[in-house]
Every structure is written in C-alpha cells, then in structure tokens.
Amino acid sequence: xNQVEQSPQSLIILEGKNCTLQCNYTVSPFxxxxxxxxxxxxxxxxLTIMTFSENTKSNGRYTATLDAxxxxxxxxxxxxxxSDSASYICVVSAGNYQLIWGAGTKLxxxx
Amino acid sequence: xxxxxxxxxxxxxxxxxxxxxxCTVEGTSNPNLYWYRQxxxxxxxxxxxxxxxxxxxxxxxxxxxxxxxxDRQFILSSKxxxxxxxxFYLCAYKxxxxxxxxxxxxxxxxxxx
Numbered sequence: 001x002n003q004v005e006q007s008p009q010s011l012i013i014l015e016g017k018n019c020t021l022q023c024n025y026t027v028s029p030f031x032x033x034x035x036x037x038x039x040x041x042x043x044x045x046x047l048t049i050m051t052f053s054e055n056t057k058s059n060g061r062y063t064a065t066l067d068a069x070x071x072x073x074x075x076x077x078x079x080x081x082x083s084d085s086a087s088y089i090c091v092v093s094a095g096n097y098q099l100i101w102g103a104g105t106k107l108x109x110x111x
Numbered sequence: 112x113x114x115x116x117x118x119x120x121x122x123x124x125x126x127x128x129x130x131x132x133x134c135t136v137e138g139t140s141n142p143n144l145y146w147y148r149q150x151x152x153x154x155x156x157x158x159x160x161x162x163x164x165x166x167x168x169x170x171x172x173x174x175x176x177x178x179x180x181x182d183r184q185f186i187l188s189s190k191x192x193x194x195x196x197x198x199f200y201l202c203a204y205k206x207x208x209x210x211x212x213x214x215x216x217x218x219x220x221x222x223x224x
Contacts, residue, residue, distance in 0.1 A: 004154070031211075032211070034211075041199075043201050044215050045215070046213070049212065089154070093211050097211060099211070101155040101156075102154055103153050104154070
C-alpha cells in the first residue's frame with residue numbers, strides 16, 4: 001500500500017534554531033517527492049521537488065534531502081524565523097501521477 | 112501570470128442544506144483541476160479531478176459532486192450536507208505534467224452544524 005509518513009507530528013523550536021523534518025514513504029513506482037509549506041488557513045505552496053537522481057536541493061534556508069534507497073526524505077530549516085511557523089507536507093508522486101500525501105508536520109517557531 | 116481563486120473562504124451551513132464552492136483559474140487554458148479536502152491531522156484527500164470541460168473523475172464516493180461548466184471553472188456541490196462534510200476544501204490546478212506541481216487556492220472552511 002502506498003503510504004507517506006511524516007515525523008514528528010508537531011515541533012516547537014525557538015527562533016534562530018535549526019530543525020529537521022522527516023518523511024518516510026512506501027510508494028512504488030516512485031516519480032518524485034515534493035515538500036509543501038502550508039500556512040494556517042491557506043493553501044499549500046511548493047518549496048522544492050526531488051527526483052530520483054537528486055540527493056540534495058536547497059531553496060534559501062530550506063534544504064531537502066532524498067535517499068531513494070531507504071525511501072526517506074528530510075527537510076532542514078536553518079536559522080528559523082517566525083514566518084516559518086506552518087505545516088510542512090511531504091508528497092510523493094507515483095508513476096501514474098497519483099499523489100500520496102503525508103499528514104504533515106506542524107512547526108511552531110517561538111520568539 | 113496564472114492565478115487561482117476560490118470562494119467563499121468560510122461557510123457555516125446546517126445539516127441537509129445545499130453547498131456550492133467555486134474555483135476559477137486565470138492565465139492558463141485547459142488546466143487540470145482538482146478538489147481536495149483536508150481534515151485536521153490528516154493528509155489531503157483527493158475528491159475530484161478534471162482534465163477538461165464536462166470531464167469529472169471521482170476518487171472517493173461520497174455526498175459531494177463536482178462540475179466543470181467552463182474551461183477554467185470548477186464547482187464543488189452537495190444537495191444535502193452531512194456533519195462529516197465539515198472540513199477545509201482546497202481547489203488546485205496542475206502546472207507541468209511531468210513534475211506535477213499543484214497550485215492551490217486559498218481554501219474554503221466549511222462547518223456543518
């Protein structure tokens with residue numbers, strides 16, 4: 001069964017600190033993996049996309065990694081800011097364009 | 112540039128009442144359009160998608176229906192709402208067939224009482 005599991009479910013960190021969010025998937029065939037950021041009460045916005053051959057990709061203070069062998073991805077946020085408070089959702093695209101969504105990690109940045 | 116609009120933003124409806132959520136896309140033609148529902152603590156659930164006018168695919172059998180009367184208009188409806196229909200509804204269009212990035216509207220918060 002195609003599944004995407006994210007951890008932790010929620011996370012609270014102080015402003016300026018770093019954090020790492022995890023995404024484990026069992027999706028076959030694998031096409032790509034995308035991280036979305038969703039502010040409370042808004043629609044998700046894509047942060048980055050990882051294809052099978054990519055190990056690391058950065059978007060400003062966001063760095064995503066992908067290990068296709070262990071079927072794990074992580075999203076690392078450096079020097080967190082209050083505006084980083086949001087839910088971060090991992091989505092894996094299967095070969096038939098089906099999207100498998102994780103439940104998300106709710107990140108709270110405290111001043 | 113491409114934009115997507117969704118309304119209303121919030122809606123409180125009694126059980127048994129009808130529902131109509133509207134979504135329009137600008138700046139593109141023949142987009143793939145999607146309706147998702149998001150429940151608290153759960154991943155997005157695909158409800159309907161459409162690849163063209165009048166073409167609707169349903170992913171989950173339920174109390175809802177969708178229609179695409181125009182190329183860039185997608186409507187989510189119900190004749191009689193249930194309590195379980197409460198949730199956050201998101202409309203999206205896809206840009207890029209290969210990478211499949213979805214662009215979402217602002218969402219509609221539906222509360223059924």
